Amino acid sequence: MKYERSSALFEEAKKYIPGGVNSPVRAFKSVGGTPIFVKSAKGAYLHDEDGNSYVEYINSWGPAILGHTHPEVLEAIKLQAEKGFSFGTPTELESEMAKFIIDNVPNVDQIRMVSSGTEACMSAIRVARGFTKREKIIKFEGCYHGHSDSFLIKAGSGAATFGTPSSAGVTQGTAKDTLNAKYNDIEDVVELFAKNEGEIAAVIIEPVAGNMGCVLPENNFLQKLRKLCTENGAVLIFDEVMTGFRLAFGGAQEMYGVDADMVTYGKIIGGGLPVGAFGGKQEIMDCLAPNGDVYQAGTLSGNPLAMRAGLSTLQLIKKDENFYKNLEKNTETLDFEIAKILNEKDIVHRINRKGSMMSIFFHTNAVSNFDEAAKANHPLFNNFFHHCLRNGVYLPPSGYESWFISQDIKEIEIEKTLEVVKKFEYSNK
Ligand code: PMP
Secondary structure, eight states: OOOOOHHHHHHHHHHHHHGOOGGGGGOTTTTOSSOOOEEEEBTTTEEETSSSSEEESSSTTTOOOTTTTTTHHHHHHHHHHHTSSSSSSHHHHHHHHHHHHHHTTTTSSEEEEEESSHHHHHHHHHHHHHHTOOOEEEEEOOOOOOOGGGOOOSSTTTEEEEESSOOOOOOOOHHTTTTEETTTHHHHHHHHHHTTTTTTEEEEESBBBBTTBBBHHHHHHHHHHHHHHHHHHEEEEEEOOBBTTTTTHHHHHHTTTTTOSSSEGHHHHHHHTTTTEEOOHHHHHHHHHHTBBBOOOOTTTOOHHHHHHHHOOOHHHOOOOOOHHHHHHHHEEEEEEHHHHHHHHOOOEEEEEETTTEEEESSSOOOOSSSHHSSSSSHHHHHHHHHHHHHEEEESSSTTOEEEOOOOOOOHHHHHHHHHHHOOOOOEE
């Protein structure tokens, strides 16, 4: 494959945009090489500026669960665009969207739309703090809740990829209110609650983590967190920016049968346009301006194009009663078949998977927290990534990210992917 045009465009971009990208992981810094510049995407495939095509396992980091440029979503956006792009006034469409989400997910009495997952999580903890009149929050090492200051402390995703899980520029004043616990380690959380009695406003968690690679909650971890939060009067926030409408229509709450007090969304609910949302129990959401004294706002919040794209995506998913079953079946096939091939090659690895999220860790141990994810053989992942890329399979360019399977990844794409994995050569010896 040739990457001449992508390379030239990358050099050009670096002149105008820091690192040539508008979000760090896109720069391929950890895997090395030149990022591909995408020209278009359709269904299960990305097409780059050099004319190469790839089977897609990122899908815009989650939103494109229907595959790229779904014709019905495209039509919905076109129709909406003719009516106007943005008004900065209330629209009926916003209520339609809010009602649809509330009717279909547990524990959300009211919801407010924003323009990114970052905003959603940032706003959710502000509301939780306003509601509880407390200041500290507990999060988990390796989880990522966007790039607002409070969360860039032992964070996952790009922050972990680049070895800066705690960002420069976050003040000590802010950092002191963010307490980190180990994912899946309930004793750690018990201890933090004990040491900070009456001070914890919220516990925020990715109920299935996707930002240290895919890591699953174990031993009823979420249920235990629920109990601890109730006992200590803290707000339990599920960050379902990735998992919402991906694991199940009701997200991780539905899948694990655990009730959160607040939930954040993003990605899928925007159908590929910029969206986030946070919602929760009525008494908590009542704290929000203009009703309450917690301020939060946005020029483009509830943007009609994003609402239309999101709503039409959600409605299409809802219409297909086998949607999640099929996604999971295909993801399971990928998992089993890739594992079989790697085992035949004697390549030590672990695959974590839930629904249509999965990650390969080249590691001997099970990966159930950030420490184990970090101990995996990341240079080997980088080789694997480049092998796949060169052969037309596009994986997330970091071992600290989840793959996102879309409904357009079918037998033929799986076959192609497995053929590529079969060609991967590496010796453990
Ligand atoms: N929460 C989670 C779980 C995420 O995965 C992300 C982004 N990948 C965010 C929050 C932040 O969302 P955004 O990038 O839209 O700001």
